[in-house]
Amino acid sequence: MPKKDYYEILGVPKGASDEDIRAAYKKLVKEWHPDRHAGEDKKLAEQKFKEIQEAYEVLSDPQKRAMYDKFGYVGEGTPYSYENNGNGGFGFEDVFRDFLNDDIFNIFFGGQRTQGRSTGATRGHRSSRRGEDININASIDESDVFSGKTQNIEYERYEECENCHGEGVEPGSKWVTCSKCHGSGVVKEERRTPFGVFINQYTCDACGGSGTIPGEVCHACRGTGRVKRRASATVNIPAGVEDGAILKFPRKGNAGTNGGEYGDLYIHVNIRKVSDYEREGDDIIANVHIDYITAILGGEVTVTLPNNEEVEIEIPAGIQPSETVVVKGKGYPNVRNGRRGNFVAKIIVDIPRKVSSKERELLKEIAKMKGVKV
Numbered sequence: 001m002p003k004k005d006y007y008e009i010l011g012v013p014k015g016a017s018d019e020d021i022r023a024a025y026k027k028l029v030k031e032w033h034p035d036r037h038a039g040e041d042k043k044l045a046e047q048k049f050k051e052i053q054e055a056y057e058v059l060s061d062p063q064k065r066a067m068y069d070k071f072g073y074v075g076e077g078t079p080y081s082y083e084n085n086g087n088g089g090f091g092f093e094d095v096f097r098d099f100l101n102d103d104i105f106n107i108f109f110g111g112q113r114t115q116g117r118s119t120g121a122t123r124g125h126r127s128s129r130r131g132e133d134i135n136i137n138a139s140i141d142e143s144d145v146f147s148g149k150t151q152n153i154e155y156e157r158y159e160e161c162e163n164c165h166g167e168g169v170e171p172g173s174k175w176v177t178c179s180k181c182h183g184s185g186v187v188k189e190e191r192r193t194p195f196g197v198f199i200n201q202y203t204c205d206a207c208g209g210s211g212t213i214p215g216e217v218c219h220a221c222r223g224t225g226r227v228k229r230r231a232s233a234t235v236n237i238p239a240g241v242e243d244g245a246i247l248k249f250p251r252k253g254n255a256g257t258n259g260g261e262y263g264d265l266y267i268h269v270n271i272r273k274v275s276d277y278e279r280e281g282d283d284i285i286a287n288v289h290i291d292y293i294t295a296i297l298g299g300e301v302t303v304t305l306p307n308n309e310e311v312e313i314e315i316p317a318g319i320q321p322s323e324t325v326v327v328k329g330k331g332y333p334n335v336r337n338g339r340r341g342n343f344v345a346k347i348i349v350d351i352p353r354k355v356s357s358k359e360r361e362l363l364k365e366i367a368k369m370k371g372v373k374v
């Protein structure tokens, strides 16, 4: 099956980087732009230009390029062969196990195939595709969780091409039936060999299987109907947001191809934590250290939240290690209504590893008084 070597067309090695491919493409389209050629030359230039476009379209798209590298073609269609005389002695099933689809069975078992595949809804006219969603990480400080934060986010996305309004053709031009496949999207080739006649059938490489080609490709978007732009979005990250939350901004993603609708923008919120607080619902669960004297006598302990707010905790006399004290309304704001949860202090009683000689004397007296042996 004759394959166009897209790498050769662009004059780059197989492992070429995206930049190399773009650079080669830029240079070649300038060189072969039909407007820069006349007479017989112009025809050659037109053909070259189209080839270059096609090669770039495939090699600049990671998915298409991977497919091309693997199978040597790109498109919805699947290349396959079958033996014209119906003698299936070549183990086709084995050869094409990876490629099996309805088409093979249709033809293999005598089914008629005049045109169209199961995806025929798009055959004969350009298929539009919804734009890809865009995912962006946004980091906020832990203190921002208490107040919320408005953040301006800059990113790159595809937007509808202004020159052609997503049509992919120059204003005034139209999409026309592909002359290579006559609109069917499929090209057939007969090959005679000592084993019989083989028919290769593959997705039309001139139109990518759509059956139509642009009359005059939009110069601004190379026919894709969209162009890459810097975009910005004002993102309101609400108070009370949780780490790992995902905020959706409809239609702020990439423009679709061929007039397809915009994808969405998703902001993944990442909270830069400074505390070791845990979160349960809207409650803050925090370890709070108190002196052993405070545990015995009771008292007041002050804790500062990441937003510098102070929380006063009343410790009742005689509190036991790992008991909790709840301070109402000092937790995280609820992400929907802003109402604050509680601050739940898990008490950790600090036993000093060393005490002063004075403290030791006093403690010894208490021990004597209580009859505790020390």
Ligand SMILES: [Zn+2]
Binding pocket: 161, 162, 163, 164, 165, 166, 167, 168, 169, 218, 219, 220, 221, 222, 223, 224, 225, 226
């Ligand atoms: Zn355009």
Ligand SMILES: [Zn+2]
Binding pocket: 178, 179, 180, 181, 182, 183, 184, 185, 186, 204, 205, 206, 207, 208, 209, 210, 211, 212
């Ligand atoms: Zn075609």
